[in-house]
Amino acid sequence: MTVDDERVSKARQGDREAFRRLVEGETRPLYAVAARITRDPGLAEDAVQEALLNAWRHLGDFDGRANFRTWLHRITVNAALEQLRKRSGREQFLADAGNADGAEDFLAAHADELPGPEQLAGGGEIGRQVQQQLERMTHLERSAFVLRHHEGQSLEEICGVLAINVSACKQAIFRAVRKLRGALEPLR
Incomplete structure (x- = not known):
């Protein structure tokens, strides 16, 4: 059992300090991805706060198939997208699909x-x-x-x-x- 696994287990039992230790090194990378998606520092901060709150609330749903950091990253991306949806409800989120033939990296x-x-x-x-x-x-x-x-x-x-x-x-x-x-x- 890794240190993260132990902290996840303790956090699931309500140990806030274990949860804090799980996420303390992740806030900057989470903010960076949220800022790239939202293009707005305030929205990025809100997204990270919402993501951490959601992670705490839904820690019982974490099944361990992905590592904790990956799970937290996904929650953050979803929170950033939700911030954008809230800010710009008029913009169509899913644009009509274009033609991807010949796409290259x-x-x-x-x-x-x-x-x-x-x-x-x-x-x-x-x-x-x-x-x-x-x-x-x-x-x-x-x-x-x-x-x-x-x-x-x-x-x-x-x-x-x-x-x-x-x-x-x-x-x-x-x-x-x-x-x-x-x-x-x-x-x-």
């Missing part, structure tokens, strides 16, 4: 390229364009993109977190990459 294809002097000089503009495009994406596109390319989650994990099927997940990621590619192409 754009970031992976360019990960090994080292920037030259011209690219370094244009880095500020690239950052601004990426930020603009992330803000223009639907919640689903941004969440799927962040989970895949910032958090490194598998398609199956993303599907579980966002409660969508693999096809919809691939399409959301493809649309996000296509939007980023379109914005960055003129800067090449």
Whole structure:
């Protein structure tokens, strides 16, 4: 039995100190993913607080199939998405599915390229364009993109977190990459 397993067991019995120790090193990574999804520091803070409260309330539902950190991460992503839904009820969360034929992992294809002097000089503009495009994406596109390319989650994990099927997940990621590619192409 690991230390985390012991703490989960104690926390299930109502030991708040055991729960605090379980989550104390996780708040920064949880905030980081919530901030990437919500694009708003206040909403990200609210999402993390809600996630920790939900984790405490539903600790009895934790079945141990995933490790505790993964479970807590999923709760946080869902809380961030809920914050976005609350803030923008008019925006359609699940956009009409686009065509994912020919989708490629754009970031992976360019990960090994080292920037030259011209690219370094244009880095500020690239950052601004990426930020603009992330803000223009639907919640689903941004969440799927962040989970895949910032958090490194598998398609199956993303599907579980966002409660969508693999096809919809691939399409959301493809649309996000296509939007980023379109914005960055003129800067090449």
